[in-house]
Amino acid sequence: MAGKFEGLSDLEWKLFEDVMTEKGEKRERGMPHAPFRHVLNTLMYVLITGCRWCDVPKGEIWASKSSAHRWLMRWQTDGTLAQLQARILGIASEKGLINWNYGAVDGSFSPWQRRW
Numbered sequence: 819m820a821g822k823f824e825g826l827s828d829l830e831w832k833l834f835e836d837v838m839t840e841k842g843e844k845r846e847r848g849m850p851h852a853p854f855r856h857v858l859n860t861l862m863y864v865l866i867t868g869c870r871w872c873d874v875p876k877g878e879i880w881a882s883k884s885s886a887h888r889w890l891m892r893w894q895t896d897g898t899l900a901q902l903q904a905r906i907l908g909i910a911s912e913k914g915l916i917n918w919n920y921g922a923v924d925g926s927f928s929p930w931q932r933r934w
Contacts, residue, residue: 823866825859825879833909834858837901852881852889858902860886 826834838854860874860881871883881889893899910916 823859823863826855826862831855831858833905834902837898837905852885854889855879856881857886857889861890 835855838858856879859879860883863869863874863880864871864886871887874880874883874886876882890899893902907916911918
């Protein structure tokens with residue numbers, strides 16, 4: 819596994835809480851929406867550890883894999899994910915945690931076919 823993640827701290831959550839202003843549409847039936855903090859905990863866990871969706875942890879600080887995936891797709895479409903990424907990169911850059919002089923590109927997922 820790439821790393822260990824045990825959920826967002828209160829301070830970390832405060833950095834993202836205002837981006838999560840949208841309330842999910844009210845459904846007539848079924849379970850209520852998972853709290854956004856739990857959804858973000860689950861998404862960060864997948865990103866940090868590199869685990870499969872079927873291996874996300876279960877418990878009171880985590881969202882279900884289906885709920886986390888559903889919100890991931892929605893946030894990607896509506897721009898929320900881009901706002902979260904911009905905020906993370908901005909804070910990391912401001913604190914000098916990113917060296918922009920170095921970068922790497924992995925071409926193993928290139929859509930171009932190799933011609934040997």
